[in-house]
Amino acid sequence: MRIARPILMVTTPVGVAWGLYEAWKFGPHLAVLMGLMLAVVGALTAMTVRRARAEQAADSLALVDEPEPRQAEDEPHQVGR
Secondary structure (H helix, E strand, C coil): CCCHHHHHHHHHHHHHHHHHHHHHHHCHHHHHHHHHHHHHHHHHHHHHHHHHHHHHHHHHHHHHHCCCCCCCCCCCCCCCC
8 A cells, every 4th residue: 555545646637637638539528528527526525525524523522522421329339350
């Protein structure tokens, strides 16, 4: 993974751009449709990442704000195993 991640991060956008160029040579309408499809997929990915980050932040705030549960006085105390 040490070398694969940088290679993928460089070659993927280059491949997408090359694909759009080839689609434009085949037919400009096809390149426009591919560009729209990429925009929709990118928007859905961004929305998913934003929602995941918001939920993670809400969970971390909920953990900080919650007080420790107190043990009732009439419950027997647990003895270590």
